[in-house]
Amino acid sequence: MNIPYTRQTLDNGLDVLVHEDHGCPIVAVNLWYHVGSKNETPGRTGFAHLFEHLMFEGSQHYDKGYFHPLQEAGGLLNGSTNADRTNYWEVVPTNALELALWMESDRMGYLLPALTDAKFANQRDVVLNERRQNYENRPYGFAGMAVMAALYPEDHPYHWMTIGAAEDIQAAHIDDVRAFFQTYYRPRNASLALAGDVDTAQAVELAARYFGELDGGDEPTPVHAPPVVEFGSEQRLVLEDRVELPRLYLSWHSPSIFAADDAELDLVAEILSGGKTSRLYRTLVYQERLATEVAASQSSRELGGYFQIIVTAAPGRTLAELDRAIGVAIDVLANEGPTLDEMERCQAQAEANFIFRLQTVGGFGGKSDQLNAYNVFVGDPGFFERDLDRYRRVTAASVQRVARAWLQPERRVLLSVVPGGRNDLALAGSQPVSVS
């Protein structure tokens, strides 16, 4: 899987990546800033994401909102923030590439002169409503916050979720916006990928023209992550929520993105819950009917990963039954390894998933986003083939080894989410936690 690209680093430190794909007369503009909620501090959570919203409210030389000219040009655009990076993207017809670069470079260079108290107050309300819609008013919406808070100590930058605490968002101050912008929104901390129906030399020239005039800034200080001290025994927690069916979240610390064992744990997740033949679906949902759904995943990030299994109890079944059945399934995998059939299936799936992700030039995901991910996280935008090789190299023996090494019962955080007033439905010995 070869995705040809060119990388040119401008004098101000901005990496410009260009990939030509002439299948459709569109081009994806994808800009990563290497800043996320991991750059926040306790009491100031949610700020990186609130800042992302302000980037859409206009900049010095076009202060009438960011969306209008780009939507009128036929563009699709959005942004997203996670713990590690903030991402802005446009997918535009090829004749609007210059417009998109003008707009992206204007907000990279000249956001602050257009910032007002009214914009700040408005977007703070919008973000609070985003939090209400996607977390507070959604079943099991607080579970992720409870799990992160339990996995990571209070001073660890993954202790909170990117959306942040409501009181922190309310307390955010416009002065913080200025400091944040000046520290992180600099060419030297960014990576720009252009993918689509463009000529590489022209695309590089346009990027250099629009971004080259901006001051590169200093490399921000890397985030210090205090070591994760594991407890040596499992943690059991319970959270009450407005839900009908109890659900169990089992979480373990796991390797960082692209680190040793990361790909193996992806395949462990596939063996456990990918498709109906997977071990957990087959036993818990299909045969025993203990659960209504089950999902396993390896979420790998810069400073560390977590492996998680989420399982919802069928009516009348208990979380203890689910916990027991999952424990057995992991033991069997750790002691006997996967079958050759399973390896064949999960490696074909891994290859297909990889290709499915590269069907589009941009948007959320697509080739431009993947180029940036490789550039920012491994320093090599052409990491595609090596990335796929990580999965091809996995063997039955290495799957067994990582299941044994990482998924030990004493390293788990077990969160029971139960209907209000029904703490009795949690795993025995669970400590109540409250999240809001």
Next chain:
Amino acid sequence: MRVDRARLPALGADPSLRFPEIRRRTLSNGLRVCTVEHHAVPLVSFLALMPVGASVDPIDRPGLAAITSDMLDEGCGDLDAMALHDTLGRIGGHLDSEIGSDATILTLSSLARFADRASGLLADMVIRPRLEALDFQRVRELRLNRLIQLRDLAPALADRAFARLLYRDHPYGHTPLGTEESLQSVTLSEVRAFHGAKFAPAHATVIAAGDATHDALAASVEAAFGGWSAPGSGAPPDPALWTLPGPPDDRIVIVNRPAAAQSELRIGHIGVPRRTPDYHALLVLNIVLGGQFVSRINMNLREDKGYTYGARTSFDFRRGAGPFSVTASVQSDVTIEAVIEALNELQAIRGDRPVTAAELQTGRAALTRGYPRNFETAEQVSRGAAQLALYDLPDDYFSTFVPKVLAVDEAAVTNVAQRYIDPARLVTVIVGDREKVAPGVARLNMGTPAELTSTFEPWIGR
């Protein structure tokens, strides 16, 4: 060259779009087959469209079409469910099953080297599902559990209440998942009879797209589906024969969700079918009113007031008249204010503040210049071709889209706003905290609200 930041750069000429070629043929059993070559990545996808949706559920069996479609991958041909999914895994398969009001769509994508295996498996699922008792009991139980869980999901409650309020016993009056009562009574023999009567080649379409030649894709479909014969005709229902209900007695409904952080809103009425000659004018109206970020509703409720994370409008175009609606989730304290603002926008675009030349330009340009994006992947092209088949649209539909949108003027937008948005018929569904919402409802002049629980008492059981 120094950047000129005094003005935005000019766009220049719009690029020309080379539409992917769709080749059509009809097999001897009546099955329509479309093929599309797309060589960007080594994948193929096969899409089977049956014009069999929730609208053909028997009146006492809401959910029958959906549970039937859910049974298709529970074993087929020589394979039981586990063997089928094992095979799907080995070919890098991604199976997607979608059931709507008008159609069942099954899409199987796989690595291109397994194209024949993929089309064969899709055919087995569509033509020869095993429909066995043990699988049926499990699937039914899972669907009942899903219905239970949806009681806590505000958007699902709102959609269900809104459909029921607008359409009552009309074929669009229930969501595909159906009701607990119906799922508890449905039997496997009903599912078998439904599949036998409704799944047939004469009105189905298979679309093959991806990294292979037209001939290879067509041969693969013919080998898999050519032998399909079925007793039923599979003819879709004629929506013209359905009687549309009049405006409901209750114009406002509150589904009580005590202490909810937000109110989930649906405001609207019955809209218009997909084949309306006013389709392109309605698209322009909608994109100005609530179809994209810079639309009036979102700029008002989100960017001006901060009441919500986002608000939008849509005409849900179906074979029959689908709903027109405003959708938003708003902060509980400002629920009534948000409804009033939304109602004002619906009123204003009909005359007090008709679409402006600038809005028209923005809206038309967003639709036409953005059009090429819909043809990037094989799956997008397949889905586009499926729309043509489902709504009986002409083969030149894609190539006439842009000129037809550009022909829409201000008068046409105002005209369709006046004809297809009727303030007197609008109904409002609020899923939220009754104690916070109810006191202000009188300000809406929509009468006394009907109040429901999350299990739809007292609607259910009356």
